[in-house]
Each structure stands twice: as structure tokens, then as C-alpha cells.
Amino acid sequence: MFNSSINIVKRTIRKRPNNSHKGTFGKVCIIGGNQNFGGAAIMASKACVYSGAGLTTTFTDPVNLDSLHNIIPEAMFVDYHDDNKLKSMINSFDVILIGPGLGNDDYSLSLVNQVFQQINNHQILIIDGSAITIVANHHLTLPDANIIFTPHQMEWQRLSDIAIPDQNDKNNQNKVNALHSTVVLKSHHTKVYSNNHIWVNPGGTPAQATGGMGDTLAGMIAGFTAQFANTEDAVISAVFAHSFIADKLAKNQYVVLPTQISDHIPQFMKKFEN
Numbered sequence: 174m175f176n177s178s179i180n181i182v183k184r185t186i187r188k189r190p191n192n193s194h195k196g197t198f199g200k201v202c203i204i205g206g207n208q209n210f211g212g213a214a215i216m217a218s219k220a221c222v223y224s225g226a227g228l229t230t231t232f233t234d235p236v237n238l239d240s241l242h243n244i245i246p247e248a249m250f251v252d253y254h255d256d257n258k259l260k261s262m263i264n265s266f267d268v269i270l271i272g273p274g275l276g277n278d279d280y281s282l283s284l285v286n287q288v289f290q291q292i293n294n295h296q297i298l299i300i301d302g303s304a305i306t307i308v309a310n311h312h313l314t315l316p317d318a319n320i321i322f323t324p325h326q327m328e329w330q331r332l333s334d335i336a337i338p339d340q341n342d343k344n345n346q347n348k349v350n351a352l353h354s355t356v357v358l359k360s361h362h363t364k365v366y367s368n369n370h371i372w373v374n375p376g377g378t379p380a381q382a383t384g385g386m387g388d389t390l391a392g393m394i395a396g397f398t399a400q401f402a403n404t405e406d407a408v409i410s411a412v413f414a415h416s417f418i419a420d421k422l423a424k425n426q427y428v429v430l431p432t433q434i435s436d437h438i439p440q441f442m443k444k445f446e447n
């Protein structure tokens with residue numbers, strides 16, 4: 174399991190061509206971070222930039238602007254209340270990540286609806302955190318796009334109607350097929366379900382059990398899928414990298430912070446590039 178996962182990572186993370194530029198490595202939009210959960214959008218943005226996405230733009234509440242730029246000045250900012258900007262920019266991104274720290278109020282719902290209405294089927298849409306709860310609570314119809322859900326077990330219960338004790342491979346795969354999406358079901362043993370294929374993460378540590386860890390993973394998945402052509406392999410590689418880095422840090426640390434994982438992504442990618 175570990176060796177086959179390493180093989181996926183090695184065939185995914187390509188050496189960067191000399192004649193490349195930032196546009197070669199994908200444009201990502203991250204939508205999230207209300208007045209209470211700004212950290213989630215910032216952590217996702219940091220993870221995305223450190224994963225090597227060429228350009229990252231964060232649509233968030235303006236209260237988060239200074240913190241965003243203090244922590245990750247490489248990310249661009251758009252006020253997520255600016256409907257016209259969202260409308261005019263949305264189709265310019267390769268990957269849209271919506272949900273980290275988005276919250277569940279009416280405005281969050283309207284943002285999810287706007288994205289669902291405008292996204293096209295060439296784009297990758299990662300639905301995380303609050304956005305999963307919104308899709309579930311409001312029974313939203315999914316748009317025609319390359320969709321990746323990243324639920325923890327409770328979010329998956331809300332979305333799938335499968336109670337946590339009943340979340341076995343057969344029940345999960347049936348629901349995944351009905352959703353026509355990839356699902357990263359996060360737990361102490363995260364699994365990636367796609368197209369009748371299940372990958373089980375060989376790594377992970379309880380040192381990861383801290384708020385923001387999933388926001389960071391969502392940002393990594395955004396960064397990896399923006400750069401690497403095989404989306405399923407890119408998702409698996411991001412999940413693997415996230416826990417591989419955590420496992421290494423946990424050898425000397427009681428708890429691993431999400432932002433520390435991001436700090437180590439560039440070294441991880443260098444180690445496994447091919």
C-alpha cells in the first residue's frame with residue numbers, strides 16, 4: 174500500500190520544465206473565510222501556494238485581508254461580496270475550492286449557488302467544509318464540472334445520508350457513483366473514492382487532530398490538481414503528502430500544526446519529483 178502510493182506520487186509530481194512560467198502551473202480560486210473562520214481560508218491559501226499552484230486568488234471577507242497578506246502575500250485577494258468580480262473572474266480559474274470557513278448563513282448559500290451556476294465542465298470544483306454542509310442541507314443540484322468532495326465523517330453523513338457507523342466501502346461507493354464525483358472521506362484512515370476505485374491512505378497520525386488540518390488538505394488538493402493532469406492521481410498524491418509530512422513531524426512533535434505541514438510541502442515535492 175505504501176509503495177504503490179509512492180509510485181502514484183512519483184508519476185504525479187513532474188520536474189518543472191525550464192521554459193515554464195506561473196501560468197503553466199494553474200490558476201486557483203479559493204472561496205471561504207467569513208468573519209469568524211478567516212483562518213480556514215488563509216490556511217487553505219497557504220497550502221495551495223506552497224503546493225506550487227501558479228496563481229492563487231482568495232475570495233474572502235475583507236476583515237481577513239491583512240492577515241491573509243501577512244501570512245501568504247503570494248495569494249491575491251478579492252472581497253467575496255463583490256458579485257461582479259466573482260462573475261467576471263470565475264471561469265478564468267482551472268480549480269475552484271469553495272468551503273473552508275465559509276459558514277452556513279444565507280450569504281454563504283448564495284456564493285455556493287453563484288459558483289454552481291457559472292462553473293463550466295472544464296473546471297475542477299473542490300467542495301469542502303461548510304460548502305458540503307450547504308449542499309447537503311439545501312439539497313443542491315450539482316453542476317456539470319469535475320467535482321471533488323472532501324468531507325470528514327459527519328459532513329459525509331450529512332451529504333450521503335449514511336450514518337457514520339454504516340459508512341462502509343459498499344455504501345460509500347454507491348453514493349459516490351450517484352454523485353458522479355470524487356470523494357475524499359477523511360478520518361484517521363482517509364479513503365479516496367472515485368470511479369469504482371478506492372485508495373486507502375497508508376499514513377496519518379493523531380498529531381493531525383487539530384482545527385485547520387482539513388482546510389490545509391483542501392488547499393493542497395487544489396494546488397496539486399491545478400498542476401498535474403491526472404486529477405485522481407493528484408488528489409491521492411495530495412492526501413498522501415499531507416499525512417506523510419505529518420507522520421515525519423510527529424516523530425518529534427506531540428501535535429503537528431496545519432501551517433507546519435504547508436511549510437514542508439515544497440521539500441516533499443522536491444524529494445519525489447520525477
Ligand SMILES: NC(=O)C1=CN([C@@H]2O[C@H](COP(=O)(O)OP(=O)(O)OC[C@H]3O[C@@H](n4cnc5c(N)ncnc54)[C@H](OP(=O)(O)O)[C@@H]3O)[C@@H](O)[C@H]2O)[C@@H](O)CC1
Nearest residue numbers: 210211212213272273274275276302303325326327384385
Ligand atoms: N481556524 C478556522 O478558521 C477553522 C475553521 N473551520 C471551519 O469551520 C467550519 C465548520 O467545520 P467543522 O468541521 O468545524 O464543523 P462541523 O461541520 O459541524 O463538523 C463538526 C461536527 O462533526 C462531528 N464529527 C464526527 N466525526 C468527525 C470527524 N471524523 N471529523 C470531524 N468532525 C467529526 C463533530 O463531533 P465532535 O467531535 O464534536 O463530537 C462535530 O459535531 C468549516 O467551514 C471549516 O472549514 C474549521 O476547519 C476549524 C478551524
Ligand SMILES: Nc1ncnc2c1ncn2[C@@H]1O[C@H](COP(=O)(O)OP(=O)(O)O)[C@@H](O)[C@H]1O
Nearest residue numbers: 325359360361377378379382384385386387388
Ligand atoms: N487521528 C487522526 N489520524 C490521522 N489523521 C487525522 C486524525 N484526525 C484528523 N486527521 C486528519 O485531519 C484532517 C481533519 O479534517 P477536518 O475535520 O476537515 O479539519 P478542519 O475542518 O478543522 O480543517 C483530515 O485530513 C483527517 O484525515
Ligand SMILES: [Mg+2]
Nearest residue numbers: 302325387388
Ligand atoms: Mg474541514
